[in-house]
Every structure is written in C-alpha cells, then in structure tokens.
Amino acid sequence: MNIRFFKTFCDVVDSGNLSRAASLNGVSQSAVSQQLTKMEKDFGVTLIRRGGATATATTAGKAFYRGAQRIIREYEQMAGNVRSEEDTVSGTLRIAATYSVGCHVLNPLAGDLLERHPKVDLQIEYIKWNNIAPALLSGEMDLGIVDYPEKRRGIEVMPLEQEKMVMVCSPKHPLASRRSISVMNLQDERFVAFRSQTPTGRYIQQMLRSRKVNVEVVRQFDNIEMLMSSIEADAGLSILPFACIARHVSDGYLSWASFHDGATWVRPIGVIRSREKPPGKIEEIFLAMIDQGQQRDKTD
Structure with missing residues (x-):
C-alpha cells in the first residue's frame, strides 16, 4: 500500500473533513475518497464514517489510525537515514520537456529525484518540441522528455511509457x-x-x-x-x-x-539525450530511477 495513503487517512481523521485532507495532500476530494474505499476494501472493514461534510473514524479506523501514524514515523525516520547517506550526491541536471509531457510525466520523476538527493540542482525548462534536440546537441540541456521520440543522428532514444x-x-x-x-x-x-x-x-x-x-x-x-x-x-x-x-x-x-x-x-513518451556527451553521475542516477520504475511496472 502506498505510504501516501496512510498520510491521507491520518489527515482525514485529524481534520474530520475529506476536502481539507485533499487540500493538504494536493489531490482532489474524489481521489481521497477512492483511497479510503481501497483501504476499506483491502482490510474488509469500514474505517471512516462519512456524514455530510464530516468524516469520523470508526473503532477499526481508530486502530488503523494508530498503526498508520507509527508506520509514517518509521518511514520518515528511514527516509531521513537514507537521505543522510545520499547527501553527497550533488551537481546540476538540466532537463527540457514540452508542457504537455512535462507536467504529468516529468514532475513525479523530478520529485522522486529531489526526495532522494536534495542537494541536486535540477533545472527544468518547458520549450517547444523542435527546440529540444538542438538544445541537447549544443550541450545546453542534458536530457529531453518528448512525445513521439524520433531517432536522429547524434540522439539516443530511451522509451519511457505509452499514454x-x-x-x-x-x-x-x-x-x-x-x-x-x-x-x-x-x-x-x-x-x-x-x-x-x-x-x-x-x-x-x-x-x-x-x-x-x-x-x-x-x-x-x-x-x-x-x-x-x-x-x-x-x-x-x-x-x-x-x-x-x-x-x-x-x-x-x-x-x-x-x-x-x-x-x-497511444502516445509514446521517451527520454532523449546526446550520444556525443557521456552521462554525468546525476544523469545516470535519474536514468536508473526510470529503468527501476519500468521494471516495477512490468512485475506489478
């Protein structure tokens, strides 16, 4: 189960309101409701009693709340320990993307990278699709996230996903x-x-x-x-x-x-980079994260 579900649940209980919990977590109220429904289905019990604008924890929900708080604390402690080990990774990674691809494809990847390596200077530019490859070849940018990636001289293409x-x-x-x-x-x-x-x-x-x-x-x-x-x-x-x-x-x-x-x-999305420039350390880390995510998707 996604750790964010536990945080959302605790925010629902603490605020007594699905809308407020949605705002705290940057998602829609519908998404919060769906998360709650999934948790209740997974555990086979009612966790939240909904009534009008209010939401209160059932007896089972209170037990789940205590457990969720403990899991969140342990996760945050573990994440802190991991970050302290990874803080030596620093430097700049420059990524170009079109807006229609960047917001929903690039933003989550960027968030994961910065969560693991907060000292990285991640620079993202949203530019027109036909300016991305030239920016890579000139050395102005390190990576590009594009739709319908095309193989061309000097450009390496790595499939990312199919939309x-x-x-x-x-x-x-x-x-x-x-x-x-x-x-x-x-x-x-x-x-x-x-x-x-x-x-x-x-x-x-x-x-x-x-x-x-x-x-x-x-x-x-x-x-x-x-x-x-x-x-x-x-x-x-x-x-x-x-x-x-x-x-x-x-x-x-x-x-x-x-x-x-x-x-x-379907719309294929890919990562492109210049063949002429060897990848830097942060670029290799970012590409490895993408590869790991694809491998997880294949096994889910």
Missing part, C-alpha cells in the same frame, strides 16, 4: 455520456486541436485521415492547458492523453471516452 489517447469533451457535449466510441463518431464535429506541426498534432491528424474522418478544426494550440480550457468551454471536442486530463475529469470539468480500437490510440 492512452482518448476523446475529450465538455460534460455538456452529447458524447459526454459515452464511455466508448468509434472514431467515426467524430465525423464533422467541432475539434480543438494541437497544432499540426507538433508530434501529437501530426499523429492525430494522420489517424483521422487514415480512417477518412473529417472534423471541423475550430482552434489550434501548442499549450495543452489552453486546449483543455477551450474544451471545458464547449468550443469543441478533442483527442488527448488521458494522463493529461485525469485531474480535470475527477473535478468534473471534462468528460472522456475511449476508442473501440483503443490499442492503436
């Missing part, structure tokens, strides 16, 4: 109630798009064209936040990585549906 692409629309849209659709359902729909010059924009354009689906492109953006804002305002629907919209969906601002042929609607 599920889904139809996204306003909760007011007629397709909002659907959980699965055919891409043909998008025929003649108003469409909010990534600019066609971007890798994701090109991919979506090619996928629609190969299926002979015509959409009415009403707006185009490089910035995914502006794109989602337009969808929320019901300017049109779009196709986006689910990972980018998950928070907006849980908060009720967006709706989504998977495609019947969902296996073909």
Whole structure:
C-alpha cells in the first residue's frame, strides 16, 4: 500500500473533513475518497464514517489510525537515514520537456529525484518540441522528455511509457455520456486541436485521415492547458492523453471516452539525450530511477 495513503487517512481523521485532507495532500476530494474505499476494501472493514461534510473514524479506523501514524514515523525516520547517506550526491541536471509531457510525466520523476538527493540542482525548462534536440546537441540541456521520440543522428532514444489517447469533451457535449466510441463518431464535429506541426498534432491528424474522418478544426494550440480550457468551454471536442486530463475529469470539468480500437490510440513518451556527451553521475542516477520504475511496472 502506498505510504501516501496512510498520510491521507491520518489527515482525514485529524481534520474530520475529506476536502481539507485533499487540500493538504494536493489531490482532489474524489481521489481521497477512492483511497479510503481501497483501504476499506483491502482490510474488509469500514474505517471512516462519512456524514455530510464530516468524516469520523470508526473503532477499526481508530486502530488503523494508530498503526498508520507509527508506520509514517518509521518511514520518515528511514527516509531521513537514507537521505543522510545520499547527501553527497550533488551537481546540476538540466532537463527540457514540452508542457504537455512535462507536467504529468516529468514532475513525479523530478520529485522522486529531489526526495532522494536534495542537494541536486535540477533545472527544468518547458520549450517547444523542435527546440529540444538542438538544445541537447549544443550541450545546453542534458536530457529531453518528448512525445513521439524520433531517432536522429547524434540522439539516443530511451522509451519511457505509452499514454492512452482518448476523446475529450465538455460534460455538456452529447458524447459526454459515452464511455466508448468509434472514431467515426467524430465525423464533422467541432475539434480543438494541437497544432499540426507538433508530434501529437501530426499523429492525430494522420489517424483521422487514415480512417477518412473529417472534423471541423475550430482552434489550434501548442499549450495543452489552453486546449483543455477551450474544451471545458464547449468550443469543441478533442483527442488527448488521458494522463493529461485525469485531474480535470475527477473535478468534473471534462468528460472522456475511449476508442473501440483503443490499442492503436497511444502516445509514446521517451527520454532523449546526446550520444556525443557521456552521462554525468546525476544523469545516470535519474536514468536508473526510470529503468527501476519500468521494471516495477512490468512485475506489478
């Protein structure tokens, strides 16, 4: 069980309020509720009694609370001991990413790195996709996190993950109630798009064209936040990585549906670096963390 679940649970009990606990942990109230449901399912007992805006621990919940506090204390002590051993790792790591990839892919990795090695100077820049490879080749940046990574001279590509692409629309849209659709359902729909010059924009354009689906492109953006804002305002629907919209969906601002042929609607994310420059110590640590995470995912 994730150690963060224990902290969330304790915050619910201490504050007596799911919304307050959500705010303390930087997640939505829906996410807190889901965590509580999972813990109760795992233990087979009711831990929190919910009533209106209040939340109180049951008898079993109080026992769980005491145990959770003990686990958190032991974890924090262990983490402190580990950090003291790792404090000798220092230096600078410069990473470039596009905004649509960086926020939900890079931020958790960056958080893990800094938690383990707080003396590292991690510099992250969000730049246009076509400027990332040149920045690596010039030595301006050490690593790049990109969508649809392409092999090119002097650039090494390491696969990171495959993101599920889904139809996204306003909760007011007629397709909002659907959980699965055919891409043909998008025929003649108003469409909010990534600019066609971007890798994701090109991919979506090619996928629609190969299926002979015509959409009415009403707006185009490089910035995914502006794109989602337009969808929320019901300017049109779009196709986006689910990972980018998950928070907006849980908060009720967006709706989504998977495609019947969902296996073909994926966005590959990769790490790229210059072949000409040997990796530094911090770069090797960061890449090893990524590899370890991928190995864990394969065994889960």
